[in-house]
Amino acid sequence: MIFEALSTIRDANGSDLSAIVSFIEQKHNIPQNQNFRRALGSRLRRLVTQGKLEKVQNCYKIKDTPVETKPAVDSKPPAPKEMNSPAPEASSTSAFDNAMREASEIVAYRIADAENKSFLAAEAVKETERYAKFVEENDAMLKFAEELLEKCKLGGSFRFA
Numbered sequence: 574m575i576f577e578a579l580s581t582i583r584d585a586n587g588s589d590l591s592a593i594v595s596f597i598e599q600k601h602n603i604p605q606n607q608n609f610r611r612a613l614g615s616r617l618r619r620l621v622t623q624g625k626l627e628k629v630q631n632c633y634k635i636k637d638t639p640v641e642t643k644p645a646v647d648s649k650p651p652a653p654k655e656m657n658s659p660a661p662e663a664s665s666t667s668a669f670d671n672a673m674r675e676a677s678e679i680v681a682y683r684i685a686d687a688e689n690k691s692f693l694a695a696e697a698v699k700e701t702e703r704y705a706k707f708v709e710e711n712d713a714m715l716k717f718a719e720e721l722l723e724k725c726k727l728g729g730s731f732r733f734a
Contacts, residue, residue, distance in 0.1 A: 574597050574600075574676075576676065577673055578592075578597055580635060586632050586634075587629050587634035589631050593613065608688050608691055616680065617633055621633070
């Protein structure tokens with residue numbers, strides 16, 4: 574999805590995170606979500622460190638790649654030796670499309686998985702807070718019971734209201 578967004582937007586200076594997020598949200602009907610934005614930013618940084626993207630100021634661009642993948646990105650005519658056999662260009666274009674489709678499916682799956690894990694973590698935090706409150710209330714009740722027991726041992730009286 575990232576490569577699709579960058580190749581579709583085609584800004585000479587690159588595209589910033591907001592432009593990429595809005596393109597993907599519109600194109601793939603993804604609801605606006607802060608987790609998606611964070612995951613996408615993380616993935617962009619990883620692609621930069623892997624050398625697949627180039628970051629110029631706060632914008633991302635597809636890094637220049639070998640000649641075999643360029644026909645799918647820019648619609649330049651093939652190199653002279655490829656002119657004699659048009660089939661490889663068609664297969665490389667479909668291979669690029671298939672790779673892009675597969676990559677977008679993987680990214681979508683990983684984003685959904687990350688959102689699910691985030692939801693589960695948030696639920697676990699709520700559950701932990703609930704148990705902490707329960708423990709606190711039980712400690713208070715235990716302290717009250719111990720004080721009551723001490724009064725009874727000393728022969729004191731008490732009255733429940």
